[in-house]
Amino acid sequence: MMRNNTPAALETDSQDTYPVDENTATPRCLVSHLKTKISTTGPLPFDKWMSDCLYHPQWGYYSKGDARVGRSGDFFTSVSVGKCFGMLLCYRLADYARVNHIEGQFDLIELGANTGQLACDILDSLRSDFPHLYKKVRYTICEPLASMQKVQVSTLKEHSAIVEFHATLSGIKQAKKHGILLSNELIDAFPVKLITKKDGQWRELHVVNHNDDFTSITEAIHSPQLLESCNNLPPLPDGYTTEYRPGLEAYAKVCASVLEHGMVLTIDYGHIRSDYYAERRTTGTLRTFYNQTADETPLVNAGEQDITAHVDFTQLALAYQSAGFEPQYFDSQSRFLIQIAKPWFKAIENKQQAPPAKLIRQFQTLTHPGMMGNQFSILECSLNHAPDKAVLAKLELPEALTRK
Numbered sequence: 001m002m003r004n005n006t007p008a009a010l011e012t013d014s015q016d017t018y019p020v021d022e023n024t025a026t027p028r029c030l031v032s033h034l035k036t037k038i039s040t041t042g043p044l045p046f047d048k049w050m051s052d053c054l055y056h057p058q059w060g061y062y063s064k065g066d067a068r069v070g071r072s073g074d075f076f077t078s079v080s081v082g083k084c085f086g087m088l089l090c091y092r093l094a095d096y097a098r099v100n101h102i103e104g105q106f107d108l109i110e111l112g113a114n115t116g117q118l119a120c121d122i123l124d125s126l127r128s129d130f131p132h133l134y135k136k137v138r139y140t141i142c143e144p145l146a147s148m149q150k151v152q153v154s155t156l157k158e159h160s161a162i163v164e165f166h167a168t169l170s171g172i173k174q175a176k177k178h179g180i181l182l183s184n185e186l187i188d189a190f191p192v193k194l195i196t197k198k199d200g201q202w203r204e205l206h207v208v209n210h211n212d213d214f215t216s217i218t219e220a221i222h223s224p225q226l227l228e229s230c231n232n233l234p235p236l237p238d239g240y241t242t243e244y245r246p247g248l249e250a251y252a253k254v255c256a257s258v259l260e261h262g263m264v265l266t267i268d269y270g271h272i273r274s275d276y277y278a279e280r281r282t283t284g285t286l287r288t289f290y291n292q293t294a295d296e297t298p299l300v301n302a303g304e305q306d307i308t309a310h311v312d313f314t315q316l317a318l319a320y321q322s323a324g325f326e327p328q329y330f331d332s333q334s335r336f337l338i339q340i341a342k343p344w345f346k347a348i349e350n351k352q353q354a355p356p357a358k359l360i361r362q363f364q365t366l367t368h369p370g371m372m373g374n375q376f377s378i379l380e381c382s383l384n385h386a387p388d389k390a391v392l393a394k395l396e397l398p399e400a401l402t403r404k
């Protein structure tokens with residue numbers, strides 16, 4: 001059964017009942033689960049494969065609850081660099097509350113919180129640097145995986161009085177909120193469809209089991225939504241393989257449904273449309289991560305490695321727009337953090353103390369163009385605000401959106 005209001009990434013159909021051949025062994029691991037599924041339901045569209053590999057409730061990469069992210073895991077994020085990232089985001093959140101004259105409760109909602117470390121860093125900084133605002137904050141984490149929620153509860157025990165947990169955004173039943181919905185490296189973990197150009201036509205990749213090995217075949221595209229997206233791509237040569245991320249509109253709609261006023265602040269790696277589908281990216285942006293090593297082998301190590309694809313920020317901004325959010329800011333992590341760090345540097349100057357060396361080193365890692373500064377982008381989209389025209393242009397979006 002598909003649950004209509006579940007955000008796209010975790011809409012794994014692994015909870016579906018699918019017929020199991022009496023002679024087939026009951027799946028005991030992800031590989032045998034996937035084999036059974038393919039033998040009973042046929043070739044598996046790549047997004048369904050990716051969904052099971054990452055989020056199968058028992059064997060999915062993210063469902064197991066052990067350390068996947070961080071220096072000892074398979075890859076690290078801006079959060080793993082240290083407390084500086086959360087501290088600076090806290091400055092941005094405080095500035096938003098000041099400019100928008102937030103008097104009552106200030107809601108912060110995070111998706112893809114993983115271990116809860118970013119939430120903890122933000123709340124630690126809020127408590128020490130903005131104690132009045134800290135008292136107004138309610139921090140909600142939406143985490144569908146029970147194993148991860150357990151880890152988050154433990155990471156955030158010091159802030160338990162102001163932290164709430166929900167399985168899904170749509171599960172938040174209280175009155176609509178005024179606040180910020182934030183995520184770091186969430187969208188890149190949403191499953192993608194793989195498409196390839198063959199004889200002038202776009203085709204979709206499906207996973208099959210050939211002689212006990214997973215491999216891919218291409219099939220004609222039947223989904224009208226995918227066909228429309230393919231038709232909107234620039235002319236690209238035969239053999240070009242890339243991704244399309246379905247479900248962003250559904251995700252954006254759920255985001256809008258929990259906020260009365262506020263914005264979504266999305267941090268991720270990706271490109272605007274013309275760069276994403278540039279002719280030179282002949283094999284797309286899909287990557288796998290295992291033990292700090294990047295590769296492009298999504299059909300091996302099922303459930304043992306991360307599978308990710310860059311974000312098409314034009315597609316994402318368009319999805320937010322169709323849900324009522326309007327783009328206000330889009331820039332590199334480097335420029336974003338340098339801008340929001342100004343009060344921090346001023347505070348250091350005023351105290352006339354030597355800057356804390358550890359935090360400065362983290363700041364450099366996060367902002368240096370050769371490290372994380374240019375790898376990530378920040379997109380801010382607000383409800384009840386006209387779009388910023390310069391930001392629309394940056395995102396290659398028209399000034400007037402034809403709403404569906």
Ligand SMILES: C[S@@+](CC[C@H](N)C(=O)[O-])C[C@H]1O[C@@H](n2cnc3c(N)ncnc32)[C@H](O)[C@@H]1O
Pocket residue numbers: 007008009010062069077078079080111112113114115118142143144145148183184185186189190
């Ligand atoms: C790359 S990790 C995020 C890392 C973390 N935010 C950080 O900065 O270190 C992606 C996370 O998104 C979560 N996720 C994927 N789809 C989700 C959804 N629809 N709702 C909530 N979390 C989701 C995954 O379970 C995983 O924990």
